[in-house]
Amino acid sequence: MTSAPSAIRQVSAADAVKLVEAGYRVIDVREPVEWNEGHIPGATLLPLADLQARIAEVAPDRDAGLFLHCAVGARSARAAAYLAGIGYSNLANLAGTLTDWRAAGGAWEAPEQLLTPAQQRRYSRQTLIPEIGQAGQRKLLDSKVLLIGAGGLGSPVALYLAASGVGTIGLVDDDVVDESNLQRQVLHTVDRIGQPKTASAKITLAALNPETNVVEHRERLSAENVERLIADYDVIVDGTDNFDTRYVLNDAAVRQRKPVVHGSIYRWDGQITTFVPFEGPCYRCMYPTQPPEELAPGCAVAGVLGVLPGIAGLIQANEVFKLLLGVGQTLAGRLLMFDAMSTEFSEVRIWRDPACPACGEGSIQ
């Protein structure tokens, strides 16, 4: 590789401003986290590590004027040397800092600060994901998710929602921690046996993320309290252990148009789906008639593999993130089944029932 230093000019901030006004293309070789804190309007973000792979696409004309900068000039000097070596002929590198650029009257675009510096550090690994970014993280921080049950399914959901910065997590559970819960309900610990599950969960979640507001609803979901309990929340996670509660929750959630992320587990098997009222089927569309309880024994009777609620719960948590962020495809209209014994996932389609008493044509929409 032959270098061509004459292709590179070191320019002062004041000269750089003139070059950009004259039409030089601005290439910002900093990292996305730096870019997010502010950048030159119209610049192209091209981190140094991506330069080789992307420069031909970003700047196909090797004789066009390119103005390179980073934060203090070191990275952009390396970028300029590389570009000169591969034949770019008209390169200007900022000899100075971005502070100098702004002091010289250079244009600057700083986004509204959606996150505090501490939040930017804590959540940096997910704000780097294009579908999340700072705006998505802000949405998570402003979101409220209600978990029905702080047990097997609720544990992994709550842990990951809190870790990721979901702002408010409500927990509906009137049970206390039992020794037999600890095999799978990883929110709780030996020293909290006998304590209310909501209180135990709050201790764990506060240690994981003090920023998350954990709201204890130490009651059992019923027809009497369901409307009040779900009213303040954006998404409901159903991890209940009985049919009564599932139907009561479904009907109220349809009335209030709240999405419900459904999970159920039995020994080695799990089922997960997402009910988005009036966009996809609801629980009653799938199972119109409530079965007798003896047809569906809970974990206490039938047993359950410890990791199963972990796997099913994390799939539920993934659904919650997509609903809150408004990205991707949820499981609405699909029932996902997991068989831990054979490590197989399969799915069936579920349909809105036009005759559904909760969300069908005869219901009040």
Next chain:
Amino acid sequence: MSTIRIPPVLRETVGGSRVLSASGGTVAEVLADLFASHPALRDRVTEDGELSPFVNVYVNDRDVRYRDGLATPVGEEDTVILLPAMAGGFG
């Protein structure tokens, strides 16, 4: 022979099997063949000769309630899934 997937809550009625084979050209015929060898399954899946409202039956990934019910055709290569509601969660 089509493949029948037996869900966990019904496995006790078929001696613990996860997957069975049965012959027949419709859901009704396949179920009749299954019930002949596993009589305990009948009361869990049907009610007075009709499909139980508590159990969904799928041919491949399609719910037969939205097709032709018991008359829904079943091919040799098809998989029939019996799927009762499951309740377990945090208990």
